[in-house]
Amino acid sequence: MNNVRPESMARITTTELANAFIDEQVKEVREQVGDKKVLLALSGGVDSSVVAALLIKAIGKQLVCVHVNHGLMRKGESEAVIEVFRNQLDANLIYVDATDRFLGLLEGVSEPEKKRKIIGGEFIKVFDEEASKLEGISFLAQGTIYPDILESDGVKAHHNVGGLPEDMQFELVEPIKLLYKDEVRVVGKALGLPVSMVDRQPFPGPGLGVRCLGAITRDRLHALREADAILREEFDLAGLNLKVWQYFIAVPDVKSVGVKNDKRYEGWPAIIRAVNTTDAMSATIEEIPYELLHKITARITAEVEGINRVLYDLTPKPVGTIEWE
Ligand code: XMP
Numbered sequence: 235m236n237n238v239r240p241e242s243m244a245r246i247t248t249t250e251l252a253n254a255f256i257d258e259q260v261k262e263v264r265e266q267v268g269d270k271k272v273l274l275a276l277s278g279g280v281d282s283s284v285v286a287a288l289l290i291k292a293i294g295k296q297l298v299c300v301h302v303n304h305g306l307m308r309k310g311e312s313e314a315v316i317e318v319f320r321n322q323l324d325a326n327l328i329y330v331d332a333t334d335r336f337l338g339l340l341e342g343v344s345e346p347e348k349k350r351k352i353i354g355g356e357f358i359k360v361f362d363e364e365a366s367k368l369e370g371i372s373f374l375a376q377g378t379i380y381p382d383i384l385e386s387d388g389v390k391a392h393h394n395v396g397g398l399p400e401d402m403q404f405e406l407v408e409p410i411k412l413l414y415k416d417e418v419r420v421v422g423k424a425l426g427l428p429v430s431m432v433d434r435q436p437f438p439g440p441g442l443g444v445r446c447l448g449a450i451t452r453d454r455l456h457a458l459r460e461a462d463a464i465l466r467e468e469f470d471l472a473g474l475n476l477k478v479w480q481y482f483i484a485v486p487d488v489k490s491v492g493v494k495n496d497k498r499y500e501g502w503p504a505i506i507r508a509v510n511t512t513d514a515m516s517a518t519i520e521e522i523p524y525e526l527l528h529k530i531t532a533r534i535t536a537e538v539e540g541i542n543r544v545l546y547d548l549t550p551k552p553v554g555t556i557e558w559e
Pocket of ligand 1: 436437438439440480514551554555556557558
């Protein structure tokens with residue numbers, strides 16, 4: 235399969251078309267791989283999850299998935315990867331909790347680009363170490379999709395933390411490289427992946443590292459993760475998960491004075507970002523009912539240690555980017 239999508243290839247919009255694609259890919263992957271082993275960095279994002287499910291169907295335990303938890307995942311995310319892939323799909327999954335390594339290296343580092351470099355570099359190191367412990371791996375699977383090929387050389391280097399070392403001597407397996415994102419989701423659903431995984435919002439490779447602004451500390455990261463979980467829960471309950479393209483919390487390294495239980499309470503603000511966009515190049519602000527904003531504010535300030543204010547970011551892109559970094 236080369237890197238150009240044939241004009242004759244129909245857009246995959248239905249389960250039937252997805253099943254036909256899956257059958258064809260299962261056959262192709264089996265032919266390519268034979269009885270050899272394949273390694274995959276499984277982030278839990280849509281693309282790598284769909285590749286994993288497809289390859290499990292094609293070659294079962296010959297696929298070795300490595301999930302690196304860099305400590306910057308959202309609440310429950312690594313647990314969901316383990317539940318779906320190890321427990322439900324019986325995948326050969328290696329789970330690496332590298333939280334301490336990442337947070338240790340990030341200690342005291344406040345510059346956004348430096349933080350990204352540290353996270354990306356350490357990810358490669360951890361993955362490489364795991365790979366070198368394994369024997370008989372001949373192939374590397376990647377969740378490259380068609381927009382990645384159109385936008386770059388086909389290797390998700392800068393955007394995904396999973397940009398892998400160039401000296402890895404593996405042949406690539408890229409079963410979804412001719413698919414657009416909407417088709418990846420249809421295929422993922424046909425493969426039986428949970429909707430929460432297939433319809434997942436875009437999430438930066440460096441994860442909460444770009445939302446815990448400035449130098450990351452464990453207590454502020456914890457507060458961010460808990461506040462973000464509350465926001466997601468409340469948006470789901472209100473049906474806004476279907477209306478808003480991306481929403482999350484950012485927590486800056488700033489404290490203000492507040493009052494909690496009749497005592498002075500210094501805390502960080504939790505900033506809500508909720509945007510709509512089609513291509514992430516520009517974004518508009520969703521109208522969130524005030525009632526819901528009040529409810530989210532009440533819950534976050536009551537339930538999350540360290541947060542004493544909740545703010546709503548009304549800035550469209552441009553001028554503001556979607557992430558705060
Ligand atoms: P900005 O902040 O530039 O973000 O307006 C545009 C979109 O890109 C997402 N984003 C990333 N996605 N890896 C990704 O896969 C990254 O490193 C990354 N950084 C930003 C961001 O969440 C938004 O949807």
